[in-house]
Structure formats: structure tokens, C-alpha cells
Amino acid sequence: MTSNEIKALYKDNIMQTYARFDVVIDHGQGARVYSPEGKEYIDFTSGIGVNSLGYGNVKWAEAIYQQALKLQHMSNLFYTEPGAALARELTARSGMAAVFYANSGAESNEGAIKLARKYSFDKYGQGRSKIVTLVQSFHGRTITTLAATGQDNFHTYFFPFTQGFAHARANDMESLKSVADSETCAVMLELVQGEGGVLPLAPEYVKQVEAFCKEKDLVFIVDEVQTGVGRTGALFAYQQYDVSPDVVTFAKGIAGGLPMGGILANEKCAGVLTAGTHAATFGGNPVTCAAALAVLSQLTPALIADVAGKGARIKKTITGWNSPRVKEVRGLGLMLGVSIQGAAPKEIAAKCIDSGLLMLTAGADAIRMLPPLTITDEEIDAGLAILEKVLEDAK
Ligand SMILES: *Cc1c(COP(=O)(O)O)cnc(C)c1O
Numbered sequence: 001m002t003s004n005e006i007k008a009l010y011k012d013n014i015m016q017t018y019a020r021f022d023v024v025i026d027h028g029q030g031a032r033v034y035s036p037e038g039k040e041y042i043d044f045t046s047g048i049g050v051n052s053l054g055y056g057n058v059k060w061a062e063a064i065y066q067q068a069l070k071l072q073h074m075s076n077l078f079y080t081e082p083g084a085a086l087a088r089e090l091t092a093r094s095g096m097a098a099v100f101y102a103n104s105g106a107e108s109n110e111g112a113i114k115l116a117r118k119y120s121f122d123k124y125g126q127g128r129s130k131i132v133t134l135v136q137s138f139h140g141r142t143i144t145t146l147a148a149t150g151q152d153n154f155h156t157y158f159f160p161f162t163q164g165f166a167h168a169r170a171n172d173m174e175s176l177k178s179v180a181d182s183e184t185c186a187v188m189l190e191l192v193q194g195e196g197g198v199l200p201l202a203p204e205y206v207k208q209v210e211a212f213c214k215e216k217d218l219v220f221i222v223d224e225v226q227t228g229v230g231r232t233g234a235l236f237a238y239q240q241y242d243v244s245p246d247v248v249t250f251a252k253g254i255a256g257g258l259p260m261g262g263i264l265a266n267e268k269c270a271g272v273l274t275a276g277t278h279a280a281t282f283g284g285n286p287v288t289c290a291a292a293l294a295v296l297s298q299l300t301p302a303l304i305a306d307v308a309g310k311g312a313r314i315k316k317t318i319t320g321w322n323s324p325r326v327k328e329v330r331g332l333g334l335m336l337g338v339s340i341q342g343a344a345p346k347e348i349a350a351k352c353i354d355s356g357l358l359m360l361t362a363g364a365d366a367i368r369m370l371p372p373l374t375i376t377d378e379e380i381d382a383g384l385a386i387l388e389k390v391l392e393d394a395k
Helices: 003-013 058-070 081-094 105-124 143-148 173-179 203-216 237-241 286-298 301-320 345-354 377-393
Strands: 027-029 032-034 040-043 098-102 130-134 165-168 184-189 219-223 247-250 261-265 326-332 335-340 360-362 366-369
Touching: 040 377, 058 286, 081 098, 081 261, 081 286, 098 105, 105 130, 105 143, 105 184, 105 219, 105 247, 105 261, 165 173, 173 203, 184 203, 203 219, 203 237, 301 326, 301 335, 301 377, 345 360, 345 366, 345 377
Parallel strands: 130 165, 130 184, 184 219, 219 247
Antiparallel strands: 027 032, 032 040, 098 261, 247 261, 326 335, 335 366, 360 366
């Protein structure tokens, strides 16, 4: 099909829930993707941080193919090898005690919320169910994770939302202390707020939150759906922040493009969700687990160190342009935001895309880059050349 045929079918047959860019993508190689007509794009988005290994990764595709031929799915009432091997890898490299497999970020966060409430119920009985999240956070699109999300524009239409969420200002301990009361059971936060604008939390603040949670026996949940799996220059961002959360959720990049999420829990929380209290039909599917194993086996410590180096180089290059359009470059590793002044971020992103560079936006003021973790220096330079020109032309 041509791009126009594909777009027409979308218009006629698919709910119009996305403000899509006017581009059809057909295939990719490395960090480059192509339209059906062969127009080339450097990809600084990787499907919002999903395609960790870029496109055309043969080891990843082989792992999926071989597992699909062997056994594509089995109910969680039985055991399968890929789930076992992946769990060993995840617990060893995270230092956490156990994992629960889910299918998406929102679902993983829902599970973490259930876990926190049950932890508190088991220990203290009813009445301790409030979860504090941060202003400008994003935790998902289900009714409960929308309630968790600390942005008012998400709290419309779908009333009634799930009860029991309060929002504190980021990097402000007083704000957290003023909303965390005797009914609170958990604090949930992103270490770098992604959708909210690529806003890294201050390390001292995160340490203080950890200590506060310990003191009050609150479950400390870190939502690493976007930051996790090598994105920030560590396997998980909490390792860089040098904190030990009780519960960590992940999703986007874990299976390199197949839908997967999960919840990691430490010793304190690993036994909370017991048989019959939580489940997911597709969770731990052998094909997605095989894909995730192929991702993790390629995300070696050396490659993850490279992610940090590449991110630092991109930051330095953009800062070095001294562009009047660039207010600030922020983020960690290959999760970067450029706050834009004197032009609309959405327009800058659209112009990048027109010029052959896939680009995202975040929050109200920023364009956002989440390239494949395997992006080469040559691909980075090709992408940055396009961005530099777009910023120059944005008068
Ligand atoms: C994307 C994202 C989610 C939601 O993930 P889905 O897979 O779309 O449900 C939740 N939390 C964070 C931090 C995210 O970036």
C-alpha cells in the first residue's frame, strides 16, 4: 500500500485518538526508518523508547522466531523456560528479589499500586491506602493510573477516578510531608519525569524520599517504564541515583518492540501478591520473554556506559550551538529534552520530521529525544545536523 492508502484506511477505520504526524513508516535498519515510498528518517524516538536495539536486529528477531516456532504461549498455570531465564537475569542485574510480568507500563503501575495497598493492608489493616505521586508525573492511561498522574489536564471526562491519590511538588520535601498522612501507604515517582517534560529529579531529594518512606514504612515505588532498561545510562535509573526502591516498574524498552512490562520487588515486597490476587493472561509470554532476553544480553555494561557517553555528547553538541531557540538541554543518557523558546516545540518536531528526523515533544516546552540505545555516532551526527538546521531556520 502507498502512504496515502494507509492514511485513508486509518482515517476511515481507526478511532482518532492520536494527533499523528503525517508520516507512514514501513521498515527500518539501525537507527534509520523508511516510508513505503523510501523516504529516509533518522529515528530519535524509537517508538517512544521502545525499540532499544533499533531496527533489523538479527539476534533479537531470531530469538523471537525460534521461540514462536517452539512455543508461542502457555498459561501462567504452567512453567516455561524463557520466563525463568529472564527472571534470573532481571533479579541478578537489578538486585531485586522477584519479578511479576505484565504487558504495558500502565498495567505494571496498576500492579505496583495493588501491591502497595496490599502490603499496607496485610500489615496495618484497612485505612492506609493513599499513594502520593508527583506533580507533572505520568503513570498511564487506565482510570487508576490517570488518577496517579499528577497533571490536571488528565483528570477530565472519565469520572469517577480511583480514589486515594495525592500529588506533591517534585523536589520539595515539605510538599511531600504535607500530603503524606497517616492514611498513606506509598510514594510513587519517576526519577526523570518523561511525558512531563524530561525533568530529572534532584538526587538529594530522591535520597530524602527514600529515607522518609523507610521511616514511615511507605512502599517506595519507582516508575521506570521510560527510564528503565539502559535508557539513562544505567540498567535502571535508581542505580544511578543510588537508592533502593521497594518496587520498580518497567515496560517500554524491555522487549525491544514487543509489548511487555513488569514489576520488580525487593525482599520486603516480593511476597505480597499471593496466588489469586494478581494475574495477567499474556504476562511472561515465552516469545516476549525471549525478546527481552535478547535485549538484555546485548545491553552489556559496556553498551550501557556508551549510552551515557552518547547522551553527554548530544547534550554538549546542542549546548555548543548557542542557539537562541534553545533554553536548556536536560535529561540523562539517551533520554533528553531540549526546552525551546521563541517557537512551539510541536512545530520544531514537525519540521524535524519533514526534514528527515523523527522527534518527540514532552511537557509544554520541550522537544524530546529517545533514540535507539544502539544508535551509532554517525547516525547521531546525521540527526543533529538536521536538528541544527531546523533550529536555525526557526526565526
Ligand atoms: C509510557 C509510560 C507509562 C505508560 O505506559 P503504557 O505502556 O503506555 O501503558 C507509564 N509510566 C511512564 C513513566 C511512562 O513513560
